[in-house]
Amino acid sequence: MALPASATTEAAPPDEPDDRPVRLDAFYGGAFAVLQPKGWGYRSGLDALLLAAAVPARTSGRIADLGAGSGVVGLAAAARAPAAHVTLVEAQPVMAALCRRSLALAENARLAPRLAIAHVDIAERRATREAAGLTDGVFDLVLTNPPFHPANHRRPPDPVRERALFPADDMPLDRWLAVAAALLSPRGRLVTVLRADRLGEALAALQPRLGGLAILPVHTRVGAPAERIVVAARKGTRAPLRLLEGIAAADGAGKTNDLALRISAGTADLPQLFA
Numbered sequence: 001m002a003l004p005a006s007a008t009t010e011a012a013p014p015d016e017p018d019d020r021p022v023r024l025d026a027f028y029g030g031a032f033a034v035l036q037p038k039g040w041g042y043r044s045g046l047d048a049l050l051l052a053a054a055v056p057a058r059t060s061g062r063i064a065d066l067g068a069g070s071g072v073v074g075l076a077a078a079a080r081a082p083a084a085h086v087t088l089v090e091a092q093p094v095m096a097a098l099c100r101r102s103l104a105l106a107e108n109a110r111l112a113p114r115l116a117i118a119h120v121d122i123a124e125r126r127a128t129r130e131a132a133g134l135t136d137g138v139f140d141l142v143l144t145n146p147p148f149h150p151a152n153h154r155r156p157p158d159p160v161r162e163r164a165l166f167p168a169d170d171m172p173l174d175r176w177l178a179v180a181a182a183l184l185s186p187r188g189r190l191v192t193v194l195r196a197d198r199l200g201e202a203l204a205a206l207q208p209r210l211g212g213l214a215i216l217p218v219h220t221r222v223g224a225p226a227e228r229i230v231v232a233a234r235k236g237t238r239a240p241l242r243l244l245e246g247i248a249a250a251d252g253a254g255k256t257n258d259l260a261l262r263i264s265a266g267t268a269d270l271p272q273l274f275a
Contacts, residue, residue, distance in 0.1 A: 022098065025072075026107070028266035032075045033107035035098050041160040044072035044145075046249065046263065047193050047228065050218065051145050052076035053263050054191045054230060054270045059084050061140035066122065066180055067091075071099040073143050078111045080266060084141075085114045089134055091121035092163055122179045123171045129179075139183045145193045146176045173198060174205040181209040184235040191232045191273065193218075202231050203241075212239035214273045217246035221254050232273040244272050 021038040027049070036043045051073050055063070059081035065074030068088035078086045090096045096119040103112045120132035130136070147166050155162050173194075180190055190210060194202055196217065206213060210233035217226035226246055249260040262268035 020094075024105075027072065027076060028079055030107070031079045031266060032111055033102070033105055034070050034072050034075060035102045035105070036070045036072075037098075037160070040158050041095070042069060044069055046260070047145055048072040049076060049263050049266070050228070050230065051143050051191060051193045052080060052266070053268045054232065054273050055080045055084075055141070055143070056269065056271065056274065057081060059141060061085070061185070062087065062138060063141045063143065064089055064134070064139045064180075064183055066142055066144035066176075066183075067146050068099060068117075069095055069145075071102055073145060074115065075102070075108065075111060076266065077141075077143060078114050085116070087116045087118050087133060087139075089118045089120065089122065091119075091123075092160060093119070094160060121171075122176065123168060134183065136182045138185055140185055140188050142180045142183050142188070142190045143192075144176070144180050144190075146173060148173060148195050148198050173201050177202060177205040178209065181206065181233075181235065184210075187234065187236045189232060189234050189274065191230065194229050194231065196226045196229050199229055199231075202229075206231070206233050207241075210235055211237040213241040214244055214275070215241070216244045216270065216273060219246055219248040221250040222248045222252045224248075230270065230273065242275075 020040050022035045023038040024033055025036050026033045055077045057080055060083040063077050063084050063086045065086060066089045068074050068090040071088045074086045074088040088099050090099060096117060099117050103115055118133040120129050120134055155166060184190060212234040214232045216230040218228035218230060219226050247259060250256050259268060
């Protein structure tokens with residue numbers, strides 16, 4: 001099902017009056033640009049680009065970026081997969097407004113016709129989500145970097161940053177992943193980036209719903225414990241779980257390696273997730 005040509009799936013309300021500073025960040029060598037918070041909120045970085053590296057260039061159909069924030073993952077996915085249509089799903093009004101502003105940038109004119117925004121809280125009822133353009137069972141790929149910090153960690157005073165980092169009381173990780181799985185079409189795929197210590201919760205949420213799970217440990221440097229994991233899964237299969245050889249973003253001395261540079265440039269692929 002093709003998305004309409006409009007850049008949003010809703011009648012876009014006026015941007016919130018907001019005088020907080022933003023910065024314009026270019027990605028993939030200028031392939032796209034994103035307005036991001038400056039000195040407040042949460043600014044996407046390597047985690048977002050790591051998630052986008054899981055999008056094969058041959059991907060077509062519909063992609064959802066669940067918990068889009070400023071839209072880096074979704075725009076990167078659109079840049080990597082020219083045959084795909086991408087929906088940026090974001091609950092916070094100020095961040096959804098930034099996404100709309102980013103889609104209107106001249107730097108994104110080539111990608112914008114294939115991008116849409118669903119301004120909705122995924123904790124809402126299914127009917128409310130679908131009214132905003134987030135329909136169950138129609139997405140071929142769901143990408144998500146959910147709020148994954150444990151509730152007992154110190155919370156920042158900025159409410160926008162807090163919501164980006166910590167799950168709401170009514171949307172723990174297992175429910176977030178359940179909604180993500182429900183969005184998938186038959187044989188659709190889910191990819192998420194999480195803290196490594198959330199692996200048990202992720203498996204408990206995904207294994208009853210999806211199969212073919214692949215777990216990719218991500219190390220900040222060679223020899224260090226994995227701090228992140230990329231988890232991929234597929235609907236409609238009973239293929240067994242695979243634990244993949246980990247990757248590192250730096251050598252043992254902490255020097256950024258070629259893989260990290262290629263992830264940042266948009267030229268790296270993580271094909272082992274979908275073997």
